[in-house]
Amino acid sequence: MKPxxxxxxxxxxxxxxxxxxxxDPGAKVLAxxxxxxxxxxxxxxxxxxxxxxxxxxGLDAIEIRDDGVHVGALVRHADLLASPEAxxxxxxxxxxxxxxxxxxxxxxxxxxGSLVHADSAAELPAVLALLGGSVVAGSVRGTRTVPAEQLFxxxxxxxxxxxxxxxxxxxxxxxxxxxxxxxxxARRHGDYALxxxxxxxxxxTVKASYLSVSDVPTxxxxxxxxxxxxxxxxxxxxxxxxxxxxxxxxxxxxxRVLTKKVVRQxxxxxxxxxxxx
Amino acid sequence: xxxxLHQVTLSVNGVAHEVTVPARRLLSxxxxxxxxxxxxxxxxxxxxxxxCTVLLDGRPTRACLMFAVxxxxxxxxxxxxxxxxxxxxxxxxxxxxxxxxxxxxxxTPGFLTTITAGLRDNPTPTHEEAREMVSGNLxxxxxxxxxxxAVERAAELGRTAKDAS
Ligand SMILES: Cc1cc2nc3c(=O)[nH]c(=O)nc-3n(C[C@H](O)[C@H](O)[C@H](O)COP(=O)(O)OP(=O)(O)OC[C@H]3O[C@@H](n4cnc5c(N)ncnc54)[C@H](O)[C@@H]3O)c2cc1C
Ligand code: FES
Ligand code: FES
Numbered sequence: 357m358k359p360x361x362x363x364x365x366x367x368x369x370x371x372x373x374x375x376x377x378x379x380d381p382g383a384k385v386l387a388x389x390x391x392x393x394x395x396x397x398x399x400x401x402x403x404x405x406x407x408x409x410x411x412x413x414g415l416d417a418i419e420i421r422d423d424g425v426h427v428g429a430l431v432r433h434a435d436l437l438a439s440p441e442a443x444x445x446x447x448x449x450x451x452x453x454x455x456x457x458x459x460x461x462x463x464x465x466x467x468x469g470s471l472v473h474a475d476s477a478a479e480l481p482a483v484l485a486l487l488g489g490s491v492v493a494g495s496v497r498g499t500r501t502v503p504a505e506q507l508f509x510x511x512x513x514x515x516x517x518x519x520x521x522x523x524x525x526x527x528x529x530x531x532x533x534x535x536x537x538x539x540x541x542a543r544r545h546g547d548y549a550l551x552x553x554x555x556x557x558x559x560x561t562v563k564a565s566y567l568s569v570s571d572v573p574t575x576x577x578x579x580x581x582x583x584x585x586x587x588x589x590x591x592x593x594x595x596x597x598x599x600x601x602x603x604x605x606x607x608x609x610x611x612r613v614l615t616k617k618v619v620r621q622x623x624x625x626x627x628x629x630x631x632x633x
Numbered sequence: 634x635x636x637x638l639h640q641v642t643l644s645v646n647g648v649a650h651e652v653t654v655p656a657r658r659l660l661s662x663x664x665x666x667x668x669x670x671x672x673x674x675x676x677x678x679x680x681x682x683x684x685c686t687v688l689l690d691g692r693p694t695r696a697c698l699m700f701a702v703x704x705x706x707x708x709x710x711x712x713x714x715x716x717x718x719x720x721x722x723x724x725x726x727x728x729x730x731x732x733x734x735x736x737x738x739x740x741t742p743g744f745l746t747t748i749t750a751g752l753r754d755n756p757t758p759t760h761e762e763a764r765e766m767v768s769g770n771l772x773x774x775x776x777x778x779x780x781x782x783a784v785e786r787a788a789e790l791g792r793t794a795k796d797a798s
Contacts, residue, residue: 357678358659361655361656362657364637386703389698389699390698393679393680393697406656414707434692463694464692539761589650
C-alpha cells in the first residue's frame with residue numbers, strides 16, 4: 357500500500373507545468389490527489405513522475421462570466437459548493453456537489469480533476485455533459501477548449517493528451533426560465549452512486565444525464581416523452597451492469613424511478629423560478 | 634535506483650519540523666515515522682476510513698491521500714495539537730471521554746480532528762448535522778450513537794467555555 361518511486365516536480369506557473377509535462381514523458385498531473393493517490397498506493401498506476409500543480413499560481417479562482425461559471429483547476433469541490441455566486445448562476449452545481457464523496461474528500465479534491473479523471477460514476481462529468489460545458493487545456497502547443505461531448509471518451513479516459521494541463525472548466529449558466537435537478541441512490545451517503553441522474557428542463561426541451569449506468573456520462577434527450585415512459589426511453593441509451601454493489605436489473609429500476617423523480621423536480625424548479633420573479 | 638530525497642518543512646501543531654523524505658512519502662507516514670507523532674492513525678490508506686484525518690490549514694484532510702512534499706507551507710494540526718495548552722483534554726476529547734465515544738480508540742483521532750473543525754464552522758449543530766459531521770469516518774466498535782452524542786456534548790462544552798470567558 358505504498359506508491360512506487362517517482363520523480364517529483366512542483367511548478368509555480370501553468371507554463372512551467374506544461375513544459376515539465378512535455379519534458380518528462382509519462383508524467384502525471386497531481387491535483388487534489390483524492391483519486392490519484394489511492395491508485396498510486398494500490399500500484400494500479402506507477403507513473404515515472406508527478407507534476408504537483410498545488411503551488412501553481414492563478415488556478416484557484418471561481419469567476420462568473422456571461423457564459424457561466426469558470427472554475428480554475430485548483431478550486432476544491434468544497435469551495436465550489438460554498439460559492440453563493442456559482443450557486444446562483446448554475447444551481448445544478450451545488451445540487452450535484454453535495455453528493456460528491458464526504459466533506460473531508462471535498463476539501464481537497466478538485467472539481468476540474470474530477471472532470472479530467474472522467475469516472476462515469478462521478479457526479480460532475482454528468483453535470484458538465486448535461487450543461488454542454490467545456491474544459492480548457494494548455495500545453496506547449498497552446499491552449500484549446502474541449503467541449504464535454506469530446507472530453508469523455510471511455511471509462512476513466514478523457515481526451516486530454518498526456519502533456520496537457522487542464523487549466524479550468526466552464527459550466528454554462530442556467531438559462532432564464534429553465535429548471536434543473538439532481539438525484540442519486542448510493543449504498544451509503546457519500547459513496548459512489550449506484551445510479552445518478554441530472555435533469556434540465558428548458559421550454560419544451562427535457563434532457564437527462566446519467567452516472568454509473570454507462571461507460572461514459574450519457575445525455576439522453578427526453579423531449580416529448582410521456583412521464584410513464586421516461587425511464588424506459590432513457591434505458592435504450594444506457595447500459596447498466598451488475599457488480600458487487602447492485603445487479604443490472606436493480607440499476608435499471610433505479611434509472612426508471614430516478615428519471616421520473618428528477619425530471620419532475622426539474623419541472624418544479626422551473627415553476628419555482630417563475631413564481632420568485 | 635537511489636531515490637531522490639526532498640527537504641520539506643512541515644509545520645505541525647505550530648512547530649516547524651525539517652524532514653528529508655522521498656516524494657512518495659505519504660503525509661500520514663511522515664507524521665508517524667519521521668516525526669514520531671503516532672496519534673494520527675492509518676487504517677485503509679485509501680481515503681475511506683478517516684482514521685488519518687488531520688487539519689490542513691484548518692480543514693479536515695486525509696493524511697493518507699497526500700504526500701508530505703505537497704504539505705510544504707501548510708499549517709497541519711494533528712490530534713496531538715487538540716489538547717489545551719496546559720495539557721488537559723480539549724472540549725471534543727472531554728466529550729468523547731464523558732459520552733463513551735470510543736472503545737478501541739483506533740478511529741478516534743480522525744473523529745476528533747473532524748469534529749473540532751466541524752464545530753468551529755457550526756458551533757450549534759442540529760442532531761442531523763451532528764450525524765452528517767461524522768459521516769465520512771468509520772468506526773468498527775461503537776455503533777456511532779455515542780460518537781454523535783459526543784458531538785452534541787462537545788458543542789455544549791464549547792458554549793459553556795465561551796460564556797465563561
Ligand atoms: C473515499 C472517496 C470517495 C469518493 N467519492 C466520490 C464520489 O462519490 N463522487 C465523485 O465524483 N468523486 C468521488 N471521489 C473522487 C474525488 O471527487 C476526487 O477528488 C476527484 O475525482 C479527482 O480530483 P483530484 O483533484 O483529487 O484529482 P487527482 O486525484 O489529483 O487526479 C485525478 C486524475 O486526473 C488528472 N488530473 C487532475 N487534475 C488535472 C489537471 N488540472 N490537468 C490534467 N490532469 C489532471 C490526474 O493526473 C489524475 O489522472 C472520492 C474519493 C475518495 C477518496
Ligand atoms: S487511512 Fe486515511 S482514510 Fe483510512
Ligand atoms: S472505537 Fe474502535 S474503531 Fe472506533
